[in-house]
Amino acid sequence: xxxxxxxxxxxxxxxxxxxxxxxxxxxxxxxxxxxxxxxxxxxxxxxxxxxxxxxxxxxxxxxxxxxxxxxxxxxxxxxxxxxxxxxxxxxxxxxxxxxxxxxxxxxxxxxxxxxxxxxxxxxxxxxxxxxxxxxxxxxxxxxxxxxxxxxxxxxxxxxxxxxxxxxxxxxxxxxxxxxxxxxxxxxxxxxxxxxxxxxxxxxxxxxxxxxxxxxxxxxxxxxxxxxxxxxxxxxxxxxxxxxxxxxxxxxxxxxxxxxxxxxxxxxxxxxxxxxxxxxxxxxxxxxxxxxxxxxxxx
Numbered sequence: 562x563x564x565x566x567x568x569x570x571x572x573x574x575x576x577x578x579x580x581x582x583x584x585x586x587x588x589x590x591x592x593x594x595x596x597x598x599x600x601x602x603x604x605x606x607x608x609x610x611x612x613x614x615x616x617x618x619x620x621x622x623x624x625x626x627x628x629x630x631x632x633x634x635x636x637x638x639x640x641x642x643x644x645x646x647x648x649x650x651x652x653x654x655x656x657x658x659x660x661x662x663x664x665x666x667x668x669x670x671x672x673x674x675x676x677x678x679x680x681x682x683x684x685x686x687x688x689x690x691x692x693x694x695x696x697x698x699x700x701x702x703x704x705x706x707x708x709x710x711x712x713x714x715x716x717x718x719x720x721x722x723x724x725x726x727x728x729x730x731x732x733x734x735x736x737x738x739x740x741x742x743x744x745x746x747x748x749x750x751x752x753x754x755x756x757x758x759x760x761x762x763x764x765x766x767x768x769x770x771x772x773x774x775x776x777x778x779x780x781x782x783x784x785x786x787x788x789x790x791x792x793x794x795x796x797x798x799x800x801x802x803x804x805x806x807x808x809x810x811x812x813x814x815x816x817x818x819x820x821x822x823x824x825x826x827x828x829x830x831x832x833x834x835x836x837x838x839x840x841x842x843x844x845x846x847x848x849x850x851x852x853x854x855x856x857x858x859x
Contacts, residue, residue, distance in 0.1 A: 563648050563684035566655040567625050567852055575659075575846035576619065576821055577719070578762055578787035578813030579626040582609040584642050585650075590630045592639045595727060595735060602726040603818050610817060612647065616654035622821060627813075627850075629661035629689035629719070635668065636696035644675075648683035659850060661687040661719060666697045666704050673706050680714045686850055687760075691721040692741035694728075700746040708754045717758035717849060719785070720747055722772060723765035744772040751779035758849060762813065763788040769795045776806055783849065786841070787813030791828040799832050807837045811846050 582590045589596055589609075610618065612628065619626045628651060632641040644662040651660035662679035664672040679685045688711060692699050699720065711718050722744045728735030744761050745768070751759050760783045765772035776782045784806065786794070802810040814824050833841070847853040 562682065563652040563660055563686075564655060565659060565686070565852060567659075568656070569843075569847055569852055572623055572625055572843055574622075574624045574812055574821065574825075574842040575850075575852075576624055576626045576814050576816065577760070577785045577811045577846055579615060579619075579628045579816045580818075581612050581615065581628050581630050581642060581647055582817070583611055584646060585611055585613075588640070588642065590642045591727070592637060594731070595637075598729070598731050598735075599727055602729045612650040612658070613654070615816070616651075616658050619657045619821075620654075624821060625657050625659060626816070627659045627661055627687070627719075627846075630663050631689060631691045631694055632663040632665045633691065633695045634665050636665075636694060641665070644679055644685065645683055648679065648685050652684070660685050661689045663689045664707070665695060666690070666699070666707055667695065669703075670706075673710055676707060676710050677714075680710075680716060685716070687717040687719060689719045691725070691727075692746070693721065693725050693737045693739055696736075696738070696741070698741055698746060700749045705753065708750055708757055712754045712757040715756075715851075717760055717783075718750075719760040719762055720744075721763065722747070722761045723763050723768060723788075743768050744775050747782070748775050748779065751775065751782050755779075755781055757781060758783065760785055760811065760849075763815075764794055764798055766795070769798055773797060773801050773806070776809060777801070780809070783809045783811055783845075785811040785813035788815040788819065790819065791824060791831045791833070794831060796832075802841065803832070803834050803837055807840055808845055810837075810841050811849070812842045
């Protein structure tokens with residue numbers, strides 16, 4: 562079972578958004594045609610490292626990484642990577658890796674049961690959801706039992722928000738519906754489950770104002786800065802990160818598509834204030850994930 566073994570004081574950052582796209586058996590998280598289209602869209606055909614290589618990469622940078630896959634078995638008709646195997650692999654690198662689970666909400670009671678098992682038996686520290694790729698509206702009442710399990714366990718839910726490059730350029734965008742990743746669909750969850758910590762991933766283009774509205778109104782919501790080079794961050798996002806949301810904004814990359822090296826290089830060109838960066842890079846995530854409390858009790 563995963564137990565974090567992270568030396569918080571030795572870390573330079575905690576990357577809240579790291580994809581594991583292939584397992585040790587060579588199985589990919591997405592079908593081949595989606596992988597090819599995504600590589601074309603993101604202008605990359607670079608390596609998609611398995612979890613051991615990811616651990617070494619972040620260890621070399623004195624960073625921790627929240628790692629996950631996306632279980633979209635219903636929408637994609639494609640077997641997902643195993644969150645059980647991911648958590649057990651992360652346990653072997655508990656000095657740098659923090660596993661999040663993923664379940665397919667459209668599998669109903671099975672998703673609720675799997676989520677509970679991943680928390681209790683495998684020690685996952687949160688869950689990743691991608692409403693567009695998974696093909697579900699997170700605001701619908703039928704998914705409330707899932708949010709209840711996560712709230713009761715005290716683990717956060719990380720949601721993709723905004724446009725996605727997955728399926729871009731394919732006929733009909735592969736059938737994916739962008740509107741399912743509007744951050745306003747997370748507002749009802751934040752209202753009904755006030756102890757559930759909800760992370761809205763990425764600059765939420767074209768709904769950045771909606772994300773900022775939710776985050777300022779519901780203080781159980783957070784924003785991670787993954788998926789975009791910082792030099793492209795909307796001015797409104799930078800302004801809020803410098804001020805009223807500075808304690809609930811999180812460093813994230815979207816590795817391997819965006820590397821922490823590039824993120825850190827490009828952030829120097831932005832108007833993010835030097836005094837807020839320690840919180841964004843590490844302290845806010847440590848507090849959210851309970852690592853700050855663990856370090857204080859050691």
